[in-house]
Amino acid sequence: SQNxxxxxxxxxxxILVPFNAKKDKLMVGSEAVDACGVQCTPSYGYLGGAITQDSGGFQLxxxxxxxxxxxGYIMTVPDKGGPLLRSLLGRMEGYMTLDSARATINFEPLGLSKDTKIGMY
Incomplete structure (x- = not known):
């Protein structure tokens, strides 16, 4: 991506892959991030590392x-702040979100079609 x-x-x-995954649909989930710490990133929270009072947000x-x-939608949820955790820079969040969709479609083990329909949440 780019900054x-x-x-x-x-x-x-x-990437969240349901048991009944459809290979022609991808949903991009955009988590709300209100802090710039690694413990506030979606990937950290999904791995069970978030033990802060805010970790319930990932469950919600x-x-x-x-x-x-x-x-059956495959979902991809980007850490939109990049390695420097700059989650409040709108343009960069946009790049990270769109590029996460492209990367997921191009991730060969998933076997997604180049014609995959993309939705964003």
Whole structure:
């Protein structure tokens, strides 16, 4: 991806694959992040590392994602702040979110089609 200075930048995205996964649909989940600490990133929270009072937010968003997962949508949830945890820079969050969708589609083990329909939540 890239940062706000248009320099190359990497991030992490968490891919959620339901048992009834459809290979032609992808939902991009956009977690609300209100702090700039690694313990506040979606990937950290999903791995069970979030033990702060705010960690319930990941559980809430997971509940909101369940209808999509039950319908077979593969989901990708990016850590939009990149390695420097700059989660409040809108343009960079946009790059990270869109590039996470591209990376998920291009991740060969998933076997997604290049014509995969993308939705965002």
């Amino acid at each position: 706000t200075a248009d320099e190359p930048q990497y991030t992490v995205t968490t 968003d997971e509940a909101e994602f369940l209808p999509f997962l039950r319908k």
